[in-house]
Amino acid sequence: MFSASRVFSGVLLLTSIGVLVQAAVQVDFQVVQPLTLPAGSKQCTVEILSHTFGNSYGHPEIVQYSPPTNCGAVGSWAGISLNFTVTSNGTQYDRLGTFTLQDVEIWRTSTPEPVSGDGIIWTYVKDVSRYTPLFAEPGNFILELDNVVETGLEGQYATTLHATFYTSSDQYPAATQSNVIIPLGNPANNTGAQESVPPIFSLNVTVPENAVQIYAELQASGNSDEEFWYYNAANEYLNDLPSGTTYGDGPFREVRLLVDGQLAGVAFPYPVLFTGAILPEAWMPITSYGALDLPTYFLDLTPFIPVLTDGSSHTISIDVSSAESNHSINGNWFVSGNLQVVTDPSGKPTTGNITVNNSPLYATTHTVGNINANGLGTITVNATHDLHIESTIVSGSGETTNVVWSQSLQYSNTQYYLSDANVSASPCNPISSASLNCSFVQNVVQTATGTITSTHNGATVLSDTFSYPFAINLTNEFPLKSLDDVVFDHSYERTVIPSPLITGSTIHNRQVAVCKGGGSASPYNNNTFSYTDLAGNTYQRQVNAVNRVVVSDHQSGSLAPTSIVQHAPVIQSTIGPLPARFPGDRRIVHQS
Ligand SMILES: *[C@@H]1O[C@H](CO)[C@@H](O)[C@H](O)[C@H]1NC(C)=O
Ligand SMILES: *[C@@H]1O[C@H](CO)[C@@H](O)[C@H](O)[C@H]1NC(C)=O
Ligand SMILES: *[C@@H]1O[C@H](CO)[C@@H](O)[C@H](O)[C@H]1NC(C)=O
Ligand SMILES: *[C@@H]1O[C@H](CO)[C@@H](O)[C@H](O)[C@H]1NC(C)=O
Ligand SMILES: *[C@@H]1O[C@H](CO)[C@@H](O)[C@H](O)[C@H]1NC(C)=O
Ligand SMILES: *[C@@H]1O[C@H](CO)[C@@H](O)[C@H](O)[C@H]1NC(C)=O
Ligand SMILES: *[C@@H]1O[C@H](CO)[C@@H](O)[C@H](O)[C@H]1NC(C)=O
Ligand SMILES: *[C@@H]1O[C@H](CO)[C@@H](O)[C@H](O)[C@H]1NC(C)=O
Ligand SMILES: *[C@@H]1O[C@H](CO)[C@@H](O)[C@H](O)[C@H]1NC(C)=O
Ligand SMILES: *[C@@H]1O[C@H](CO)[C@@H](O)[C@H](O)[C@H]1NC(C)=O
Ligand SMILES: *[C@@H]1O[C@H](CO)[C@@H](O)[C@H](O)[C@H]1NC(C)=O
Numbered sequence: 001m002f003s004a005s006r007v008f009s010g011v012l013l014l015t016s017i018g019v020l021v022q023a024a025v026q027v028d029f030q031v032v033q034p035l036t037l038p039a040g041s042k043q044c045t046v047e048i049l050s051h052t053f054g055n056s057y058g059h060p061e062i063v064q065y066s067p068p069t070n071c072g073a074v075g076s077w078a079g080i081s082l083n084f085t086v087t088s089n090g091t092q093y094d095r096l097g098t099f100t101l102q103d104v105e106i107w108r109t110s111t112p113e114p115v116s117g118d119g120i121i122w123t124y125v126k127d128v129s130r131y132t133p134l135f136a137e138p139g140n141f142i143l144e145l146d147n148v149v150e151t152g153l154e155g156q157y158a159t160t161l162h163a164t165f166y167t168s169s170d171q172y173p174a175a176t177q178s179n180v181i182i183p184l185g186n187p188a189n190n191t192g193a194q195e196s197v198p199p200i201f202s203l204n205v206t207v208p209e210n211a212v213q214i215y216a217e218l219q220a221s222g223n224s225d226e227e228f229w230y231y232n233a234a235n236e237y238l239n240d241l242p243s244g245t246t247y248g249d250g251p252f253r254e255v256r257l258l259v260d261g262q263l264a265g266v267a268f269p270y271p272v273l274f275t276g277a278i279l280p281e282a283w284m285p286i287t288s289y290g291a292l293d294l295p296t297y298f299l300d301l302t303p304f305i306p307v308l309t310d311g312s313s314h315t316i317s318i319d320v321s322s323a324e325s326n327h328s329i330n331g332n333w334f335v336s337g338n339l340q341v342v343t344d345p346s347g348k349p350t351t352g353n354i355t356v357n358n359s360p361l362y363a364t365t366h367t368v369g370n371i372n373a374n375g376l377g378t379i380t381v382n383a384t385h386d387l388h389i390e391s392t393i394v395s396g397s398g399e400t401t402n403v404v405w406s407q408s409l410q411y412s413n414t415q416y417y418l419s420d421a422n423v424s425a426s427p428c429n430p431i432s433s434a435s436l437n438c439s440f441v442q443n444v445v446q447t448a449t450g451t452i453t454s455t456h457n458g459a460t461v462l463s464d465t466f467s468y469p470f471a472i473n474l475t476n477e478f479p480l481k482s483l484d485d486v487v488f489d490h491s492y493e494r495t496v497i498p499s500p501l502i503t504g505s506t507i508h509n510r511q512v513a514v515c516k517g518g519g520s521a522s523p524y525n526n527n528t529f530s531y532t533d534l535a536g537n538t539y540q541r542q543v544n545a546v547n548r549v550v551v552s553d554h555q556s557g558s559l560a561p562t563s564i565v566q567h568a569p570v571i572q573s574t575i576g577p578l579p580a581r582f583p584g585d586r587r588i589v590h591q592s
Contacts, residue, residue, distance in 0.1 A: 025087070026548070028112035028122040028275075028285045030292040031509065033531035033539045034559045035127055037079035037164075038172040044071035045164045048082075053095075053145045053157040058190045060144035061159075065101065067136055072167035075136030076174045079129040079166040084159065086111065089119030092147065092155025094276040094291075096223065096334070099161075100142040100192040102134040103183035105336040108194070108219050108294040111145070112275045112287055114155040124292040128163075129175040130340070130502050135163070144192035176501050178340035180208055184216070184316055185336035194219065194334040200319040201335055207308040209349035212395045213342035214301040214308070215462065215499035218335065220255040220269050220320065221294055225330035229253050230271050230413060230446050230470065235324055237379050240371035241417060242440075249330050251413040251446065252323035252383045254363055255297065257337070259304045260314050263359040266385055267297030268409050268448040270468045270492060278474065279486050281523040282513040284548040289492050289509045289527070298498040300454035300462045301339060303391035303403045306352035323365035323381050340501055348396025356390035363411070376417050383411040401456050409450035416443035439475055439484065446470040461500050467493040488513040497534075505533040522547045531559070 046068050051061040067074045082099075084107075092114050099107040106128055114120045128135070147157060168174040182205055185193025195201040207214065222229040225247045233241060234250040255267040272295075273288035283291070301308075308314055318335045321327035344350060362385075369379035388406045395401070418441035452464040473487040489512045497504035508530045515523040524546045531539040538557035543550060555561065 024118045026118075026120040026285050028120050028287060030124065030287045031289065031527045031529045031541055031543060032124075032293065033507075033537070034561065035081055035125060036503070036533065036535065036537050036559065037081055037127060037129070037166050041078050041169060041172040042071070042167040043164050044068050044167070045162050048141055048161040048163050049143060050160045051143065053147045053159065054149050055147065057146045057148065060142050060190065060192055062140055062142050062189070064138065065141040066138045068165055071165040075132060076168050077129070077132060077135075077165045078168040078172040079127065079175050080132060080135055081125055081164045082107065082128050083123060083125045083162040083164065084109065085121070085123040086157050086159045087119060087121045088114035088155040088157050090114060090154030090156065092153050092157070094274040095145055095147050095157070096221070097143065097145040098192040098194050098334075100140070100144070100185070100187050101131065102137060102139040102181075103185060103187050103193055104131065104134055104181055104338045105185055105193040105219050106131050106134065108221060110272075110274045110291050110294075111157055112283070112291070113280045119155075122292070126293055130177075131181065132175055132177045133179075133181050135165075140187070142187060142192045178215075178501055179343040180341040182207070182339040182341060184318065184338055194336045195318070196331070197319050197333050197335055198329065198331060200317050202315050202317040204313040205316050205339070206311070206313045207339070208341060208343050209309045209311050210344040210347050210396050211305055211309050211341045212302075212344045212350055212393065212401070213456070213461070213500070214305060215340045215501070216257055216265065216299040216301045216337055217340070217498070218255055218257060218267055218297040218299070218318065218337040219294065220267065220297070220333060220335045221272060222253065222269075222333050224332040226253075226332050227274065228277075229329075230444055231415065231442070231472075232330070233415060234367045234369060234379055234381055236367060237369040237371050240369075240375060240377075242375045245375070245417070245442070247330055249322050249324055249328050250367065250381050251415065251444070252363070252365060252381050252411055253320055253329065253333070254383070254385060254409075255318065255320050255333075255335065256361075257299055257301075258317040258319075259301070259307060261317070262357070263361050263387065264301055264304055265299030265387065265405075265407060266363070266409065267299075268385075268411055268450060268468075269297070270295045270448075271446065271470050271490070273488065273490070278472070279515040279523070281548065282486065282488060282515045282525055284545070285550065286511075286525045286527050286543060286545050288488075288490070288513075289511055295492070295494075298462060298464060298496065300403070300405045300499075302393070302454070302456065303354060303389045303405045305350055305393050306354055306391055309350045311349070321362060323363070323367060323383055327362060340499060344395040344397050346396035350393055350395050352391055352393035354389065354391045356388060359387040359389055360385070363409075371417065374419070376419055378414055378416050380412065380414045382413075385409045402458075403454065403456055405454045407450065407452045409448070409452075411446075411448045413444065413446040416441065416445075418443065441473070441475050443473045444471065460497065462497055463504075464494065464496045464498075466496070467491070484517060486515045503533050503535050505531060507531050531557070
């Protein structure tokens, strides 16, 4: 199977000439840390579902899940992982996929774009131990993966999902888990848990009266006219740009969680680039960071326990708002979430008071722009959102906890609408040029940063320090006939303790992908990743692809595999027409 091995920067590199070469399928992947679950424990793997998604709008795969009974006491597992393996042999768009178990969305993914001919395969393995209470009960398991098969888009996604349960023992203790997980979503018999906003999504929820800690996790992604939300122009300046350049409602988005109409917390989302983003060649075979496992956002809802534990139902709401005066967005942000609830063994109600509540409903925003008569110039949108809430709660057992929850988030986005004197006659005037024979440059430089902390009696239970620098420089012929050059430079920098139930970790990822000449001139994608966690695990990976082939791959750290299988190169001649998506292109069917 392995024809050659060589020592490469201290890491053993093996070259596979097995079945992959014969089939010449492209093996796509997202860079991510390997599982941290105990390899030494007894493991049981079960198939959850196996299904091919052709024309699948309104037809999610829904199966009856039952917990395995041969892998130690049900619910006492040391951990649980999912393995999602997918192939497709025809051209297709990137599609959104959501996994829902017991009404809770536990994973949001998207599909790498297949190329025509020999097709693609990918596997993503995810730690889902934090959802152990959901896996411990029988119930519905839903995979929604809305696909459309039509002329030119023949790809069907053949999917298999396996779950592996790791038995616990003295050596490998059971995963820490909450007592109750409350879904924030609304699955039906034709859809997963995610809800499309606007309008705001609201749900009446009754929290156990003996709740003493509540941690919220949010899922959110922009789709359709909001797929490239960071490229949407502020309404004030939209009409100064050539018509069809981009969408309105500006580039700022915050995901808000409200309790009975009061702001409980917000997330400034990480901009996930799907694999069809602008030039698909940029994301082969390395997808953008987060494309196969969209990041989620963690908030402490414990300060609202004095409100929530009165035995009545309360309204929890999720929406997404912009920096426009009426906070409007173009629609199709898909949101959901869950509440992990820790209860007091006394069974008696928790009481208390919110003592400080400084939580403005919306971010403070600032928009300035300067677009000239030729439709050229810049627009900057800045935002900050600071929130501080304190509570004192008294459990049924009599323990008093002082909760201090705060968020301080910053955002800046500058869009550049420029002319490229190299490609066209200068000055470019995209608005009035009769021939429209000029090149148009559309750059965006965005950052989102923040510090989020929650302490219970002074001890940190949740913290999140993040920075998501993001830039796309795009040069295209005007009107959007073809795209000449695109440079992507984006990073995910995050030190997060999601809750006491999940090990804290630090991830640094930077990905620079460059496509010149509309993807024809040796696109490259360089990805630098590092992971450390509070359990002492470490992992680094530097992987570069040129012209859709991995040319170097260095892994190190305690989680690094001892050998690396080099993916077989894709056969270039089989690359067919690729469906690109780019801002302002209204001809393209919608994501998901
Ligand atoms: C994931 O599942 C596929 C089969 O669907 C299997 O070939 C592959 O080895 C599995 N990968 C891991 C890491 O478990
Ligand atoms: C893709 O796979 C399906 C099912 O195996 C097969 O019927 C079809 O001919 C294949 N298409 C191509 C383009 O190879
Ligand atoms: C799906 O739900 C709708 C609305 O609740 C109901 O009318 C329909 O019969 C259900 N279909 C199936 C197959 O259960
Ligand atoms: C929540 O309950 C209130 C009071 O019963 C009701 O008016 C409201 O419509 C409910 N909201 C949702 C989203 O079900
Ligand atoms: C918000 O304002 C914009 C610009 O004035 C307008 O086009 C849009 O309809 C408004 N949206 C809502 C939900 O009111
Ligand atoms: C909450 O406030 C009420 C009214 O001020 C007071 O009676 C009660 O003792 C307070 N509870 C706690 C836990 O501080
Ligand atoms: C927006 O924020 C950036 C980054 O903090 C800053 O450099 C810039 O001056 C701000 N611009 C405006 C108009 O507030
Ligand atoms: C034109 O392209 C050349 C070569 O890439 C570069 O050196 C020069 O700065 C460009 N000029 C402008 C005005 O962009
Ligand atoms: C566009 O510009 C190119 C390069 O200057 C020129 O060859 C071509 O004739 C122009 N086309 C039109 C329609 O003006
Ligand atoms: C991208 O565009 C921005 C703004 O126009 C510019 O400052 C930056 O140097 C460009 N980066 C690259 C790599 O071209
Ligand atoms: C990207 O990786 C390629 C191949 O390893 C290398 O030649 C190139 O210098 C790298 N570019 C950047 C910007 O890191």
